Amino acid sequence: MSSTYRLAVVGTGGIAHLHAQSLQSNLAGRIEVVAAVDPDAERLEAFKAAFGVERGYASQEELLAAEELDLVDLCTPPGVHADGAVAALEAGVGVVCEKPPALSLSEFDRIAAASAASSADFSVISQHRFGSAAQRVRNMMASGVLGSLAVAKCDTLWYRPEEYFAVEWRGRWETEGGGPTMGHGIHQIDTLLSMVGPWTEVVATAHRHRRATNTEDVSHAIVTLANGASVAITNSLLSPRETSQIRLDFDCATVELDHLYGYGEENWTVTPLEAHVEEVMQAWYSKPRGQASGHGAQFAAVADALDKGTAPPVTAADARHTLELITAIYASAFSGKPVRAGDVDPTSPYYLRMDGAGTPWPDRK
Numbered sequence: 443m444s445s446t447y448r449l450a451v452v453g454t455g456g457i458a459h460l461h462a463q464s465l466q467s468n469l470a471g472r473i474e475v476v477a478a479v480d481p482d483a484e485r486l487e488a489f490k491a492a493f494g495v496e497r498g499y500a501s502q503e504e505l506l507a508a509e510e511l512d513l514v515d516l517c518t519p520p521g522v523h524a525d526g527a528v529a530a531l532e533a534g535v536g537v538v539c540e541k542p543p544a545l546s547l548s549e550f551d552r553i554a555a556a557s558a559a560s561s562a563d564f565s566v567i568s569q570h571r572f573g574s575a576a577q578r579v580r581n582m583m584a585s586g587v588l589g590s591l592a593v594a595k596c597d598t599l600w601y602r603p604e605e606y607f608a609v610e611w612r613g614r615w616e617t618e619g620g621g622p623t624m625g626h627g628i629h630q631i632d633t634l635l636s637m638v639g640p641w642t643e644v645v646a647t648a649h650r651h652r653r654a655t656n657t658e659d660v661s662h663a664i665v666t667l668a669n670g671a672s673v674a675i676t677n678s679l680l681s682p683r684e685t686s687q688i689r690l691d692f693d694c695a696t697v698e699l700d701h702l703y704g705y706g707e708e709n710w711t712v713t714p715l716e717a718h719v720e721e722v723m724q725a726w727y728s729k730p731r732g733q734a735s736g737h738g739a740q741f742a743a744v745a746d747a748l749d750k751g752t753a754p755p756v757t758a759a760d761a762r763h764t765l766e767l768i769t770a771i772y773a774s775a776f777s778g779k780p781v782r783a784g785d786v787d788p789t790s791p792y793y794l795r796m797d798g799a800g801t802p803w804p805d806r807k
């Protein structure tokens with residue numbers, strides 16, 4: 443059954459505007475923005491005026507006391523995601539939470555426990571899972587037409603100047619949870635995992651080459667997948683020619699994605715071996731087609747799930763799997779040892795903080 447779902451945007455900064463635009467242009471009649479929250483009165487008023495939202499609140503507590511909601515959309519800085527998510531779930535309100543969902547696995551498990559005890563669900567924004575080309579790759583992998591995956595690359599090579607870190611919450615473990623691995627590469631890493639399945643082991647390094655942050659500005663990881671393939675992942679904020687890339691080399695074809703902050707069909711290339719051209723390209727030109735990645739595509743999937751009474755994507759289980767890999771990258775980088783899936787349990791310092799017992803470099807922020 444389809445209804446109109448009542449959503450409140452919590453945190454009305456940069457990304458909240460993109461959410462509201464996506465909702466109003468793609469989800470009109472399905473998801474309605476009925477209220478907004480921000481302790482910064484000026485930002486709140488600007489957001490309400492920009493999107494014709496009638497009611498605003500200075501805190502999420504006031505929002506939950508006053509409104510009947512289906513969803514809160516957490517567009518707050520990462521350090522307040524866990525408290526916001528738990529409060530909404532305890533009130534029986536579903537949560538769509540911007541990435542990263544939490545600062546640590548420990549915080550994440552607090553959300554997961556609240557979600558398990560709630561009538562509502564927790565989901566995380568990872569908009570690049572939702573382009574139709576990524577879905578076709580998942581379908582093609584499942585059908586066997588590509589053969590097995592042997593090797594892959596996953597690069598988030600972005601550029602963020604020093605001024606970017608003037609925003610208080612950026613560049614600190616306590617408020618951002620990490621540098622480009624956690625805050626930026628998470629998009630590609632999550633999209634990659636949605637295609638290639640579970641990982642088993644990581645060997646990684648992390649570096650602070652340039653920026654006056656406490657977090658890394660570059661990381662490299664070699665990840666072994668459960669299917670036996672290996673993936674090289676690089677996350678950088680020091681790369682003037684910016685690109686977001688995933689390359690998958692299967693037995694029968696290479697599949698490549700090359701974009702920056704979002705992709706359409708034109709950002710993908712499929713290069714089959716000559717012996718497999720016909721069946722690979724037939725599968726590649728099949729449906730679904732034409733849906734670009736983006737918040738609109740994910741919110742449509744959220745509304746579809748609510749209509750069907752199922753848990754909206756990206757589910758808590760999916761999000762934890764990605765957060766586990768990111769945690770393992772930091773744990774390997776800072777311990778100098780390989781880290782296997784499951785190694786970071788509640789007895790590990792990396793369960794509590796992504797920098798575990800501390801970084802090899804002194805704080806600068």
Ligand SMILES: NC(=O)c1ccc[n+]([C@@H]2O[C@H](COP(=O)([O-])OP(=O)(O)OC[C@H]3O[C@@H](n4cnc5c(N)ncnc54)[C@H](O)[C@@H]3O)[C@@H](O)[C@H]2O)c1
Pocket residue numbers: 452453454455456457458479480481482485501502517518519520522540541542567569609625
């Ligand atoms: N999916 C994407 O492509 C994407 C892109 C950019 C940012 N993000 C994520 O979105 C989140 C927000 O990033 P941003 O760049 O919009 O940040 P921002 O600093 O521009 O905005 C955050 C807003 O939240 C408000 N806020 C802080 N604490 C609050 C609280 N307790 N309750 C209500 N409001 C509160 C702030 O006043 C501010 O207006 C981050 O987690 C970030 O990683 C995602």
